[in-house]
Amino acid sequence: MTLSTWLLFLSVSLAAAFSPGPGVLMAISTATTMGARRALYSSAGNALGVFIVATTAVAGLGLLLKTSALAFGALKVAGAAYLIYLGIKAWRHASLVTETAEVAATAAPLANVAEASRLSTFRSGLLVAVSNPKAILFFTAVFPQFMPPDHVDPVRFLLLTSTFTSCTLLSHFFYVACASWLKRSVKQSVARTRLAKRTTGVIFVGMGGALLTLTNSK
Numbered sequence: 218m219t220l221s222t223w224l225l226f227l228s229v230s231l232a233a234a235f236s237p238g239p240g241v242l243m244a245i246s247t248a249t250t251m252g253a254r255r256a257l258y259s260s261a262g263n264a265l266g267v268f269i270v271a272t273t274a275v276a277g278l279g280l281l282l283k284t285s286a287l288a289f290g291a292l293k294v295a296g297a298a299y300l301i302y303l304g305i306k307a308w309r310h311a312s313l314v315t316e317t318a319e320v321a322a323t324a325a326p327l328a329n330v331a332e333a334s335r336l337s338t339f340r341s342g343l344l345v346a347v348s349n350p351k352a353i354l355f356f357t358a359v360f361p362q363f364m365p366p367d368h369v370d371p372v373r374f375l376l377l378t379s380t381f382t383s384c385t386l387l388s389h390f391f392y393v394a395c396a397s398w399l400k401r402s403v404k405q406s407v408a409r410t411r412l413a414k415r416t417t418g419v420i421f422v423g424m425g426g427a428l429l430t431l432t433n434s435k
Contacts, residue, residue: 218363218373226363227380233355234384235391239300239345239424240266244389246307246417247338248396256396258335259342260389264382266346271378274356275364292350297425303341304421307414 240263248256346352363377364370 218376222363223376223380226359226377227384229359230381230384231388234381234388237392239349239421240342240385241388241392242417242420242424243303243342243345245392245396246414248393249400250414251338253393253397255335255338256389256393258338260386260393262339262342262344263346263389264342264386266343267352267382267385268378269343269347270349270352271356271360271381274353275360275374289350292348292353293429295348297429300345300421300425303345304418304423304425306418307421308418 240260243263244256244260247259360374360377364373
């Protein structure tokens with residue numbers, strides 16, 4: 218692969234990675250409620266999910282999703298259901314923050330940290346990535362443009378996948394840093410925490426609904 222070809226792929230990867238999606242939203246939500254360090258676990262899980270998605274796309278799952286309405290529909294419903302679940306979970310947690318307001322407003326972040334383990338945060342980021350059929354279709358459409366037409370080059374595949382995964386992590390670090398700065402700059406309160414969680418919940422549900430309208434157009 219020439220340098221110019223790799224730079225072209227890098228530009229495509231950066232544009233895709235920095236476009237806000239479920240993974241970015243999860244990283245921002247985790248950073249604002251549990252802290253930047255905890256958000257790193259979500260981002261790491263999402264990055265691993267991106268690698269898995271890219272591998273399965275090259276292995277033929279992307280082609281299967283494009284040609285099989287049943288397979289595409291099953292993954293689409295599963296992905297949408299998980300996003301809606303995350304949205305409902307965020308909305309319900311906002312109610313818990315309200316109920317503990319009489320105790321101490323500053324206790325909410327500590328309760329959040331205690332509630333979710335590092336493993337569960339990592340797993341959530343992973344599941345958001347692997348249950349998104351849109352990501353698989355993206356890799357199916359983009360990767361062949363940068364791969365040899367007659368065979369799969371493992372070295373080039375690793376280069377492309379590593380590049381995109383690195384762009385994903387870079388975008389998450391950027392959004393997490395912005396969210397952390399905003400959290401420090403704006404005075405925290407129970408009302409703001411509740412509003413942030415409910416807004417996140419609505420967006421997740423909206424993304425789940427939008428995913429249900431996705432089609433595997435050929």
